[in-house]
Amino acid sequence: xxxxTLLLIVLTISLTACKKEKKETTTEVAVEEVAEKxxxxxxxxxxxxxxxxxxxAKKGVGGEFSIxxxxxxxxxxxxxxxxxxxxxxxxxxxxxGDEGRDAKIKMFFFGKMLDPExxxxxxxxxxxxxxxALTMNGVTKDLPLxxxxxxxxxxxxxxxxxxxxxxxxxxxxxxxxxxxxLHKGDDGVSKTWEDVALxxxxxxxxx
Numbered sequence: 001x002x003x004x005t006l007l008l009i010v011l012t013i014s015l016t017a018c019k020k021e022k023k024e025t026t027t028e029v030a031v032e033e034v035a036e037k038x039x040x041x042x043x044x045x046x047x048x049x050x051x052x053x054x055x056x057a058k059k060g061v062g063g064e065f066s067i068x069x070x071x072x073x074x075x076x077x078x079x080x081x082x083x084x085x086x087x088x089x090x091x092x093x094x095x096x097g098d099e100g101r102d103a104k105i106k107m108f109f110f111g112k113m114l115d116p117e118x119x120x121x122x123x124x125x126x127x128x129x130x131x132x133a134l135t136m137n138g139v140t141k142d143l144p145l146x147x148x149x150x151x152x153x154x155x156x157x158x159x160x161x162x163x164x165x166x167x168x169x170x171x172x173x174x175x176x177x178x179x180x181x182l183h184k185g186d187d188g189v190s191k192t193w194e195d196v197a198l199x200x201x202x203x204x205x206x207x
Contacts, residue, residue, distance in 0.1 A: 038081040038153065038204040039074040045203040046070055048089060050161075053193035055185030060197075061101075067093035070202070078149060081204055082125040089119045108178045112171040114138035123157075130157050139166045145200070153204045161196045169194065 040046075049064040069088045075081035091110045096102055110116045114137050121134040123145070130145040145157040163172050176183060176192040183190045 037074050037206055038078050040070055040081050040085060041072055041205055042070045047201045049199045051197040054183040056187055056189050056191050057185050063094060063096035065089045065093045066095055079125045082123055085123040087121060091117055104178055109171050109175040112174045136166045137168050141165045155202050157200045159198050161198055163194045
């Protein structure tokens with residue numbers, strides 16, 4: 001009797017263990033990971049702003065370009081999306097909030113350059129920094145850009161253009177001449193600075 005009872009207990013335990021193992025295996029669900037994407041789109045989420053300077057006190061004059069033709073490009077990382085990114089910007093889209101000033105900059109600055117209609121180039125990204133091979137006035141030079149990333153997808157790149165590097169000092173002198181009185185400071189000296197601060201900001205889409 002004791003042997004029969006022991007045999008029943010062993011069978012019961014074995015059956016229970018099998019049922020439990022079978023239940024556990026049937027509840028397993030395969031989870032497929034979705035690859036994350038970082039996409040540059042030529043839309044309103046990209047801005048190109050600049051700040052030029054006048055007077056010996058270096059008073060800033062800000063502006064931007066309303067049309068930015070950035071290549072549609074994607075990558076698995078921020079670096080991959082931004083690396084080898086082509087762009088072109090029509091000079092006609094320049095705005096400062098003052099139509100008279102806009103006309104002078106287009107005519108007496110960009111209008112004195114070899115190519116007065118467009119800025120273009122390619123951005124390369126490596127090791128958390130970027131470089132824009134910028135073509136302006138018929139000259140292509142590398143412009144180093146500092147990179148800041150907020151919330152993984154908001155990317156801001158900043159740099160300083162030295163107009164002498166693009167052989168643009170004659171164009172700058174032309175602008176200073178037409179704006180001579182407007183670029184005078186309290187000391188009576190008219191000055192337009194050679195350096196221009198640049199800020200490119202973009203949101204990298206998910207799809």
